[in-house]
Amino acid sequence: MFFDLNIRGSSLENNITLARQASEYGWDHINFSYNQNDFQNALDLREGLKDSLDGIISFDYTLEIKSTNINEIRKTANKFRNKASCISVIGGDLKVNRAVLENIKIDVLSRPYLKRYDSGINHILAKEAMRNNVAIELCFEDVLKSYLAPRAKVISNFRDIYALYRKFDFPLILSSRAESIFDIKTTQDFVSVFKQIGLNDDEINEAFSTSKAILEFNENRNEFIFKGVRRVNDEA
Numbered sequence: 103m104f105f106d107l108n109i110r111g112s113s114l115e116n117n118i119t120l121a122r123q124a125s126e127y128g129w130d131h132i133n134f135s136y137n138q139n140d141f142q143n144a145l146d147l148r149e150g151l152k153d154s155l156d157g158i159i160s161f162d163y164t165l166e167i168k169s170t171n172i173n174e175i176r177k178t179a180n181k182f183r184n185k186a187s188c189i190s191v192i193g194g195d196l197k198v199n200r201a202v203l204e205n206i207k208i209d210v211l212s213r214p215y216l217k218r219y220d221s222g223i224n225h226i227l228a229k230e231a232m233r234n235n236v237a238i239e240l241c242f243e244d245v246l247k248s249y250l251a252p253r254a255k256v257i258s259n260f261r262d263i264y265a266l267y268r269k270f271d272f273p274l275i276l277s278s279r280a281e282s283i284f285d286i287k288t289t290q291d292f293v294s295v296f297k298q299i300g301l302n303d304d305e306i307n308e309a310f311s312t313s314k315a316i317l318e319f320n321e322n323r324n325e326f327i328f329k330g331v332r333r334v335n336d337e338a
Contacts, residue, residue: 104289105313107133107164107188108212108241108277111140114147118154119283125159128289131314133188135164135279138178145185162187162317166212172201179207187320190239193222203230209316210275212239215259223263231272237312238263238272242292243279245299261300275316276309 109120111134124132134151136144144163155161165186167178175198179189188209191202194216202211211231214222223231223238231238240263244256267274276296280286287295293306301309 103130103310103314104128104292105131105310105317106277106280107210107275107313107316108135108166108190108239108279109133109286110279110281111136111144111147111163112281114150114154117147117151120280120286121151121155121159121161123283123286124280127286129159129286131160131162131317133162133164133317135166135190137166137168138182141165141182141186164188164190164210167191170195170198172197175201175208176205179205183207183323187317192216194218196222199223199227200230203227203234203236205236206234208236209320210237210239212277213241213244214238215256215263216244218259219255221259221262221266223266225266225270228266228270228272232270235273237275237316238267239275239277240296241277241279242287242295243281243285245295246285246287257299264300264305267305273312273316274305274309275313276306277313 106129109124109132111117117134121132134144151161163186165182167175169175175191183189190210190212191198191208193199193202193211193214199211199214199222202208240260245253248256278285296306
């Protein structure tokens with residue numbers, strides 16, 4: 103199944119248009135992403151989206167935190183943890199990359215390579231991602247909307263992350279970060295691009311499975327006492 107946890111959310115009408123286009127292009131589930139300033143208001147759109155998209159495509163919400171203030175990131179994640187099916191933090195700043203990968207209440211470090219000459223991830227941070235089960239997100243938009251040398255650098259950073267992923271087996275997800283219908287691609291085109299720049303079929307399928315697993319885990323997050331231990335009802 104094809105899951106995209108990062109389609110940029112906006113108005114109700116635009117969200118409906120994006121979701122319908124995604125469905126036509128083969129996507130099974132999408133998450134609309136909003137930053138910390140817009141997320142609460144975005145929740146008010148849920149019923150309208152549900153009515154319009156019922157039977158077309160499943161959807162939910164990602165809180166995408168954008169900040170270089172570690173305390174703000176932590177407080178925002180705690181505030182919205184029970185309201186968001188996925189919490190993601192935009193990376194690029196090394197101290198943000200590290201803090202996010204050390205925080206088990208955050209699901210995704212998005213674009214650790216952003217505005218960097220390197221991937222933003224080394225073997226130490228890769229181990230933290232694996233240990234705390236925080237996924238690294240690579241965005242199709244960063245390839246789609248870059249050209250020449252900047253695109254070559256993005257692809258090089260992706261390949262550096264692939265190498266660490268294969269060595270340390272941390273969670274990896276792929277998303278579009280689409281903002282308009284022109285950014286949404288068919289699932290076949292999406293997969294083909296990532297295959298061309300270094301991932302194989304099994305790794306791409308695993309990335310989609312990881313996106314699904316994040317949503318499933320967060321549905322039951324309150325039932326977990328601590329990592330690996332889940333509360334169950336006593337029926338005896």
